[in-house]
Amino acid sequence: MAPTPDPAPPPDEAPGLPGVRSWRAVYWIVFGIFVLWVSLLTWFTEAYQ
Amino acid sequence: MxxxxxxxxxxxxxxxxxxxxxxxRAKGDLHSYLKGEGxxxxxxxxxxxxxxxxxxxxxxxxxxxxxxxxxxxxxxxxxxxxxxxxxxxxxxxxxxxxxxxxxxxxxxxxxxxxxxxxxxxxxxxxxxxxxxxxxxxxxxxxxxxxxxxxxxxxxxxxxxxxxxxxxxxxxxxxxxxxxxxxxxxxxxxxxxxxxxxxxxxxxxxxxxxxxxxxxxxxxxxxxxxxxxxxxxxxxxxxxxxxxxxxxxxxxxxxxxxxxxxxxxxxxxxxxxxxxxxxxxxxxxxxxxxxxxxxxxQFERPPVFFNQSAWHYAATHGSGDRLRALEHDFNAAHAEKQTHVRSWLAARHAGDPAAAETARTAALAAHARTEAARVATKAVLKAADAKAPTNDSDYVFITxxxxxxxxxxxxxxxxxxxxxxxxxxxxxxxxxxxxxxxxxxxxxxxxxxxxxxxxxxxxxxxxxxxxxxxxxxxxxxxxxxxxxxxxxxxxxxxxxxxxxxxxxxxxxxxxxxxxxxxxxxxxxxxxxxxxxxxxxxxxxxxxxxxxxxxxxxxxxxxxxxxxxxxxxxxxx
Missing domain, CATH: 1.20.1730.10 (Sodium/glucose cotransporter)
Incomplete structure (x- = not known):
């Protein structure tokens, strides 16, 4: 059986979230929340060390 | 229960x-069965x-x-x-x-x-x-x-x-x-x-x-x-x-x-x-x-949270040693409790030096409770080589x-x-x-x-x-x-x-x-x-x-x- 290529990605659907037009924006927001959590936990660690 | x-x-x-x-109950085709209704x-x-x-x-x-x-x-x-x-x-x-x-x-x-x-x-x-x-x-x-x-x-x-x-x-x-x-x-x-x-x-x-x-x-x-x-x-x-x-x-x-x-x-x-x-x-x-x-810190926990394993060893020849360790543990815990209360009282009174002294004493007492726990685990292991010695999975359910x-x-x-x-x-x-x-x-x-x-x-x-x-x-x-x-x-x-x-x-x-x-x-x-x-x-x-x-x-x-x-x- 021969391999097949990866198909082209399907047409991107809008995320449909208020104030967020693209998936790139959604990803940046989620990444920002992740950075915020790690920063908060780092601060928490320092505060109670 | x-x-x-x-x-x-x-x-x-x-x-x-x-x-x-x-x-x-009516999922008849493969797509529905494996992927849901979609x-x-x-x-x-x-x-x-x-x-x-x-x-x-x-x-x-x-x-x-x-x-x-x-x-x-x-x-x-x-x-x-x-x-x-x-x-x-x-x-x-x-x-x-x-x-x-x-x-x-x-x-x-x-x-x-x-x-x-x-x-x-x-x-x-x-x-x-x-x-x-x-x-x-x-x-x-x-x-x-x-x-x-x-x-x-x-x-x-x-x-x-x-x-x-x-x-x-x-x-x-x-x-x-x-x-x-x-x-x-x-x-x-x-x-x-x-x-x-x-x-x-x-x-x-x-x-x-x-x-x-x-x-x-x-x-x-x-x-x-x-x-x-x-x-x-x-x-x-x-x-x-x-x-x-x-x-x-x-x-x-x-x-x-x-x-x-x-x-x-x-x-x-x-x-x-x-x-x-x-x-x-x-x-x-x-x-x-x-x-x-x-x-x-305010309520005395069991020396070993898996009480079933503890009781098994206690009734199979290790009772005296386990009870002695439990006594040590309880004494150290009571002392720790006193120090923790002093620590909090000093903290509330705004006395950081006294709080730190009490905290250090509490940590020392805590180390003794941990030593009693470690010794208890060793006794459990000696009594039964297959005995579980990690009791952390039993903490929350206890x-x-x-x-x-x-x-x-x-x-x-x-x-x-x-x-x-x-x-x-x-x-x-x-x-x-x-x-x-x-x-x-x-x-x-x-x-x-x-x-x-x-x-x-x-x-x-x-x-x-x-x-x-x-x-x-x-x-x-x-x-x-x-x-x-x-x-x-x-x-x-x-x-x-x-x-x-x-x-x-x-x-x-x-x-x-x-x-x-x-x-x-x-x-x-x-x-x-x-x-x-x-x-x-x-x-x-x-x-x-x-x-x-x-x-x-x-x-x-x-x-x-x-x-x-x-x-x-x-x-």
Whole structure:
């Protein structure tokens, strides 16, 4: 059986979230929340060390 | 537990299972059976993905980890949001575009049949083993503390989850998971509130946090570069990301959950829901464990939380020694309690020097309680070489049974069973699907009717259920269950992830190269695990990197893949 290529990605659907037009924006927001959590936990660690 | 607790427990668990069977009773075709109706919305997908991962181990072991070692375990989940972002952006669109039932079908389309079978086979081996752990974990703890028969606990819980998973397939799994995770959230929130209410009068949340911090239980982030440390920000972000990438991106028990979405948007949002809430959820569970630790600074805990093991040794020749150690432990704990109260009084009075003196004295007394615990474990081991000496899985359930009111005890035990059922159902559903789609339909019966494959899916799902029950009945598993699960996963996941990353990103590598690279890499990972002492999370990175590098090296000696080769359809 021969391999097949990866198909082209399907047409991107809008995320449909208020104030967020693209998936790139959604990803940046989620990444920002992740950075915020790690920063908060780092601060928490320092505060109670 | 009293009759009210049993009523709550059985009512919740059987009620959800029966509702799942009733609501999904007419799923006749293969698509509905394996992917649900295809109209699952993002919130259900998000909860379903969360419920599949959050097994009973999460709710028994994680608070114990928080009690024992503090918040550091949360770093294990730092890689998850990053992995979920990558899966939503790269993996998911390809899976949906190809309309695959399993992730391994994609390997067949991208490479060849043997690579698909290797990926599916590795999944079946590691997930089959994991399925046994998932069902054994709550059963061993609950049977020990409740006095239930272990085999009866495994059989009752195992057969109920097999019944509704076989009956309703993916739709039943998604539907029941939604209610089960609801029970889990309700139960954990209730435990949190009750715990705060049970703290001594005058001890507020900030005091409790200060006490936990004073005992180094709030050190969530460790920037150490020591490779022998199990949980650091580096193992969490890098090793954890590879583990999560492999688990969420290539493990069929998760892929099947988000492929059931109505559209790419719903599936993506379901994953983003988990990317946002995974870290806070685990943090809350660990914090619960740290607060249970604070609670036990004012209430005397047992010297060893697995009281069944303690009583066994006490009645088999070690009674005098164990009681002497218990006496030492109790004396040190009473002294510690006095110092903690002085510490808080000094803190309230705004006297930092006195607070620090009292804290130091409390830590010294705590060290004596720990020494008594270590000596107790040694006595237990001497009395019975097979005796479990890690009691962290018993901490939270001991607290529940000792301090929660009746009714709520039933609810919290229901939480543990709900978590067992939700992850078990997702696993069985995936094991059955992979066996039918990647082996049975691919190799044995390639042209049967849809109805035939549905029946085959039900039979294989039931068979995997019985295998898991059998494994749980006869297993002699590692002491800390959450680590055992993660270690088994990490040994296999890296190589499986390597297969997929080669497929997605190394377009010039063909099936033969990646197949042999995966076989060699898996053998090397086994070898490393047997000989090295690095954190198990690194095996995700090592396995993946080996698979990718070796496949490129092997491909160097093989004929190049031409665009014509890659244009032919797969079967």
């Amino acid at each position: 009293n009759p009210l607790d049993y009523l709550v427990l059985i009512g919740v668990m059987v009620g959800i299972a029966a509702y799942g069977i009733w609501r999904t 109209h699952t919305h993002w919130f259900t997908i998000g909860l379903s993905v969360m419920a599949t991962q959050a097994s009973a181990i999460t709710f028994l072991s994680t608070p114990g980890q928080g009690y024992e070692s503090g918040l550091g375990f949360v770093q294990n989940y730092f890689g998850a949001p990053l992995a979920l972002l990558l899966i939503a952006a790269v993996f998911l669109p390809i899976y949906r575009r190809l309309k695959v039932y399993t992730a391994y079908e994609y390997l067949g389309k991208r490479f060849d049949s043997k690579t698909r079978l290797l990926g599916a086979g590795l999944f079946l081996i590691q997930r089959g083993m994991g399925a046994g752990i998932t069902i054994y974990a709550p059963a061993i703890v609950l049977s020990t503390v409740m006095g239930w028969r272990l085999d009866a606990t495994i059989l009752c819980s195992g057969l109920l989850v097999v019944a509704y998973t076989v009956s309703g397939g993916s739709a039943a799994v998604n539907l029941t998971q939604k209610y089960q995770i609801g029970v889990i959230f309700l139960g954990m929130a209730t435990a949190f509130v009750v715990l705060l209410l049970k703290l001594p009068a005058g001890l507020g949340f900030t005091d409790a946090i200060a006490v936990a911090g004073g005992y180094h239980k709030l050190e969530a982030v460790d920037f150490s570069l020591d490779p022998d440390r199990r949980y650091t920000i580096w193992t969490g972000v890098l090793g954890g990301m590879f583990l999560a990438l492999s688990y969420f991106g290539t493990d069929q028990s998760q892929v099947q959950r988000y492929l059931s979405g109505t559209s790419l948007r719903e599936s993506r949002l379901g994953l983003m829901f988990n990317a946002v809430f995974k870290i806070p959820m685990q943090l809350c569970i660990l914090l619960l464990g740290a607060l249970v630790f604070v609670f036990y 607290f529940i049974l000792s301090y929660l009111p009746h009714g709520l005890i039933g609810l919290l035990v229901a939480v543990i069973f709900a978590a067992t059922f939700s992850s078990k159902a997702g696993e069985l559903n995936a094991l059955g699907s992979t066996t039918v789609i990647d082996f049975y339909r691919h190799l044995v019966r390639t042209d049967a009717t849809d109805k035939h494959y549905v029946v085959a899916s039900k039979i294989f799902t039931a068979l995997w259920g019985f295998v898991a029950i059998g494994f749980a009945l006869f297993a002699n598993l590692a002491e800390n269950l959450i680590q055992a699960t993660n270690i088994v996963g990490s040994i296999f996941y890296g190589v499986v992830l390597g297969l997929f990353l080669v497929a997605f990103f190394l377009k010039r590598v063909g099936g033969t190269a990646v197949f042999w690279a995966a076989v060699i890499s898996q053998a090397l990972v086994f070898l490393f695990y047997a000989t090295l002492s690095i954190s198990y999370l690194w095996y995700n990175v090592v396995g993946c990197a080996l698979c990718m590098v070796i496949s490129v090296l092997i491909q160097f000696f093989l004929p190049r893949i031409s665009p014509l080769d890659t244009a032919q359809p797969a079967t």
